Amino acid sequence: MSDQKNKPSIAIAVAVGKNSEIGKNNQLLWHMPADLKYFKQTTSGHTVVMGRKTFDSVGRPLPNRRNIVITRDASLKIDGVEVVNSLNEALNITQSEEKPVFIIGGAEIYHQALPKTNMLYLTTIHETFDADTFFPVINRNEWDTVSSETHLADEKNKYDYTFEVLKRK
Numbered sequence: 001m002s003d004q005k006n007k008p009s010i011a012i013a014v015a016v017g018k019n020s021e022i023g024k025n026n027q028l029l030w031h032m033p034a035d036l037k038y039f040k041q042t043t044s045g046h047t048v049v050m051g052r053k054t055f056d057s058v059g060r061p062l063p064n065r066r067n068i069v070i071t072r073d074a075s076l077k078i079d080g081v082e083v084v085n086s087l088n089e090a091l092n093i094t095q096s097e098e099k100p101v102f103i104i105g106g107a108e109i110y111h112q113a114l115p116k117t118n119m120l121y122l123t124t125i126h127e128t129f130d131a132d133t134f135f136p137v138i139n140r141n142e143w144d145t146v147s148s149e150t151h152l153a154d155e156k157n158k159y160d161y162t163f164e165v166l167k168r169k
């Protein structure tokens, strides 16, 4: 599409359980160091865009990344973070970036961003969890699999997990 020319591509990074669950009580559902490492490798040097609740859950700006937080609170200020009042505003202020801009959650922001997203960095944790927040169900027919890597649980990572990179067809 011509109006997409010269705009950065939009990527989502997310880790889901078998039922697309992503969080509960504003926390993650698992401790998986391998996924944290993968997330860091994937997003370092990029802009990360997140909802205010996800920022609260992380508790600090992510190092080596431009951090953008979306809130409806027009007066919110956070050190080390650019605060905006909509997803569109976040995308507008990153328009000149050459590298993909990563949407990193949570559910509210993923729902709004998914239709605009061209790349999905999807980690699946092969377990079900009690959760209160979920990633939208994706239609696999709309996505090509660029890569897929499955790892077995080990002493540090309690569950089997798969890293997939999906590209919108």
Ligand code: NDP
Residues within 6 Å of the ligand: 013, 014, 015, 016, 021, 022, 023, 024, 025, 026, 027, 028, 050, 051, 052, 053, 054, 055, 057, 070, 071, 072, 073, 084, 085, 086, 087, 104, 105, 106, 107, 108, 109, 110, 112, 133
């Ligand atoms: P979000 O992180 O999506 O943040 C929601 C907040 O974003 C809203 O309350 C509002 O902030 C702001 N917001 C959302 N839409 C708009 C808009 N259109 N305009 C302006 N502001 C907007 O919250 P969720 O509760 O959906 O997700 C958090 C959960 O997701 C946590 O459990 C977290 O651990 C989990 N998570 C899981 C990930 C994973 O990969 N498994 C990754 C990231 C998060 P305000 O209230 O300030 O106005």
